Amino acid sequence: MAEKKLDRGIVRWLRIGVRSAHILAFSLYLGGVFWGINSEQLSLYLAFVGITGTAMMGLFFLQKINWLLQNRGLVILAKILILLCIPFFENYRFYALTGILIGSSLIAHAPSTVRYYSILLGKRLDN
Numbered sequence: 568m569a570e571k572k573l574d575r576g577i578v579r580w581l582r583i584g585v586r587s588a589h590i591l592a593f594s595l596y597l598g599g600v601f602w603g604i605n606s607e608q609l610s611l612y613l614a615f616v617g618i619t620g621t622a623m624m625g626l627f628f629l630q631k632i633n634w635l636l637q638n639r640g641l642v643i644l645a646k647i648l649i650l651l652c653i654p655f656f657e658n659y660r661f662y663a664l665t666g667i668l669i670g671s672s673l674i675a676h677a678p679s680t681v682r683y684y685s686i687l688l689g690k691r692l693d694n
Contacts, residue, residue, distance in 0.1 A: 582626045589619035597664045620647075633692045639682045642674040 592615035599609040624643070627634045634640045646667045653660050674682060684691050 578626060578629060582623065585619055585622045585626060589616065589623060592616045592619055593664075593668070597661075597668065600661050600664060633685075636685045636687055637683050637692050638677075638686060639674050641686070642670055646670065 592612050596609055596612040596616055599612060627640075635644070649663050649667055653663055656663070680691065683693060
């Protein structure tokens with residue numbers, strides 16, 4: 568039992584570290600877009616956003632796959648969809664990224680009754 572608790576503790580700290588790196592990379596990318604830095608110079612930050620985002624999804628899958636059906640998972644899928652649309656709507660990139668930031672903040676700080684609820688299944692999915 569102590570081993571399982573330790574593993575969860577390690578995974579939790581790993582998730583915190585990866586999430587912090589993801590927020591830093593996204594902030595640098597959004598700031599660069601805001602200040603009009605060209606896309607080529609921002610490509611490293613965008614790549615780091617993708618790498619850390621993928622790592623966070625992997626860590627979520629380690630926990631349980633049902634997070635994808637929860638509202639928090641649906642928000643992540645919506646963010647990915649918006650990011651994939653940005654190359655086609657370059658003039659709206661800043662607004663799309665700002666929307667992603669606001670959506671992320673809202674779902675991260677929403678009560679657990681909102682985050683863990685599944686609008687697809689019409690019920691709360693606990694971990």
